[in-house]
Amino acid sequence: MLANEIAHSDALAFMVAGKCTFVILTDKPKHPSLDHITLSITRKPESLPWDPLNVWYGNERVAKVEIIGQGFVVRYLPKNWLTDKHRIAAQSVEFVIRRLQEKTLPEKVHILHTGLCGACGRTLTDPESIRIGLGPICKAK
Numbered sequence: 001m002l003a004n005e006i007a008h009s010d011a012l013a014f015m016v017a018g019k020c021t022f023v024i025l026t027d028k029p030k031h032p033s034l035d036h037i038t039l040s041i042t043r044k045p046e047s048l049p050w051d052p053l054n055v056w057y058g059n060e061r062v063a064k065v066e067i068i069g070q071g072f073v074v075r076y077l078p079k080n081w082l083t084d085k086h087r088i089a090a091q092s093v094e095f096v097i098r099r100l101q102e103k104t105l106p107e108k109v110h111i112l113h114t115g116l117c118g119a120c121g122r123t124l125t126d127p128e129s130i131r132i133g134l135g136p137i138c139k140a141k
């Protein structure tokens with residue numbers, strides 16, 4: 001495991017926790033520019049639990065994550081795809097979230113947090129929190 005890497009079995013809970021920033025790192029990608037993409041998935045503080053989450057690439061909202069039953073579906077926002085990188089970022093999130101739910105995300109795809117809790121943004125300190133990307137209080141929710 002890489003530093004700050006989250007196991008695939010724990011990654012989805014982190015990604016939809018409401019205030020996460022993460023890196024999708026791919027070993028030997030088809031194109032070198034695809035090896036490393038940093039994104040955030042956030043929920044507005046005042047939103048309801050079933051409201052969609054927003055997927056950000058830099059300052060641009062490139063997709064949203066809708067909650068359908070027990071699952072998650074990524075909807076693209078192509079008007080905000082200013083460059084190829086924006087499109088690739090949105091498509092990467094769609095792929096990762098879909099494959100995590102199917103439990104078929106390839107092992108060469110790694111999800112890394114940035115040292116901050118995916119739900120509240122506080123710095124993660126203890127080993128268990130660093131392992132799953134969520135602090136003890138947020139994990140209990």
Ligand SMILES: [Zn+2]
Binds near residue numbers: 135137
């Ligand atoms: Zn937290």
